[in-house]
Amino acid sequence: ILNVEQSPQSLHVQEGDSTNFTCSFPSSNFYALHWYRWETAKSPEALFVMTLNGDEKKKGRISATLNTKEGYSYLYIKGSQPEDSATYLCAFNQDSNYQLIWGAGTKLIIKP
Amino acid sequence: DGGITQSPKYLFRKEGQNVTLSCEQNLNHDAMYWYRQDPGQGLRLIYYSQIVNDFQKGDIAEGYSVSREKKESFPLTVTSAQKNPTAFYLCASRIAGYTGELFFGEGSRLTVL
Numbered sequence: 187i188l189n190v191e192q193s194p195q196s197l198h199v200q201e202g203d204s205t206n207f208t209c210s211f212p213s214s215n216f217y218a219l220h221w222y223r224w225e226t227a228k229s230p231e232a233l234f235v236m237t238l239n240g241d242e243k244k245k246g247r248i249s250a251t252l253n254t255k256e257g258y259s260y261l262y263i264k265g266s267q268p269e270d271s272a273t274y275l276c277a278f279n280q281d282s283n284y285q286l287i288w289g290a291g292t293k294l295i296i297k298p
Numbered sequence: 299d300g301g302i303t304q305s306p307k308y309l310f311r312k313e314g315q316n317v318t319l320s321c322e323q324n325l326n327h328d329a330m331y332w333y334r335q336d337p338g339q340g341l342r343l344i345y346y347s348q349i350v351n352d353f354q355k356g357d358i359a360e361g362y363s364v365s366r367e368k369k370e371s372f373p374l375t376v377t378s379a380q381k382n383p384t385a386f387y388l389c390a391s392r393i394a395g396y397t398g399e400l401f402f403g404e405g406s407r408l409t410v411l
Contacts, residue, residue, distance in 0.1 A: 190340060218397050229302070230388070232399035275341070279397050284329070284348070285356070286400070288340030 188212055190278050192289035199266045200297050206262045207292040209276030213257035218279040220286065221250055221261055225272040233261075233274075263294070271296045300325045304389050304403035311376075311383070311410050319374045319406045321389035327401070328394030330372040334358060335386040335405075344387075347372055348394045376408060384410045 191210040199205045211219065218237045224230040234243040239254040247264045263270055273293045277286035302323045311317045323330065329348050333341040343356030347366040361380025366372055372391075376383045386407050390400040 195338075220399065222400075227404070229402040229404045230400075231402075235397075235399050277341075284346070284397060285343055286341075288333075288342075290338055290340045 188278070188280060188287045190276060190287050190289040192274075192276055192292050194292060195290070196293040196295070198295045198297055199263075201266055201268060203266055204262065204264045205266055205294070206260050207274065207294075209259045209261070209278075209289055211257050211259070211276075211278040211287075212280065213255060215280045216254040216257075216278075217281050219252055219254075219259050220275075220277040220279070221259070222275040222277070223272045224275060224291070230275060261292075266294075266296045268296050268298060270294060302389055302391055302401055302403035304387075304406050307404065307406060309406060309408045311408060313410055314378045316375055316377045317408065319376070319387055319389075319408070321372045321374065321403060322370055323372075323389075323391045323401070324370060325391055325401060326369070327391035328369065329392050329396075330366070331390040331400065332356075332362070332364065332372070332374045333388045333390065335388060341388065344374065383408055 193208050221233040222230040234250045236252040241252045249262045252259045273291040275291045277288045305320045331346045332344040342358050345364040347353035363375045388405045389403045392400050
């Protein structure tokens with residue numbers, strides 16, 4: 187059974203601080219790793235789709251790294267702002283199967 | 299603006315009733331998906347469709363049915379056979395044959411009374 191684990195489940199961070207959280211996935215037959223941000227009462231939105239081992243992607247203050255050999259990805263947020271408060275989801279594609287296996291998410295709350 | 303529209307946002311159903319959740323997209327995507335979210339769990343795939351008039355069961359299809367008569371539309375029916383239908387339902391789409399990002403609707407919350 188394929189399993190994707192995200193940690194921590196929730197995180198409180200002071201505004202201005204930087205933070206990071208983890209997505210762990212099976213290391214065999216890797217195809218792609220997705221990160222999404224899901225704000226309350228909105229649609230989940232894609233942040234990154236990563237396919238190459240060692241890849242690092244950046245969007246503004248948010249970046250992600252990927253290690254396919256050991257099966258983990260980190261999401262970093264630099265200088266957290268209140269608008270970063272959301273649940274961050276990761277999802278794993280094995281082989282070229284179109285189905286994604288989802289983690290339960292990390293809920294991030296930024297304290298002003 | 300292009301996007302995915304789900305309706306209704308909130309739905310209450312009595313036990314034994316079927317209900318249909320609507321999902322419409324104007325992104326010209328061939329592939330559409332229905333997910334279910336329960337507290338503390340990752341999204342679970344109910345059904346997906348890669349092309350009009352074709353769809354496949356996901357991991358938790360029992361008690362659900364779908365149709366794909368038009369490219370833009372992928373309605374989900376929650377039947378009375380679904381033992382625990384109270385949940386949050388998300389519809390998504392993307393380009394068929396592509397493992398890139400999904401585009402999501404805002405979801406529908408179904409509560410069975």
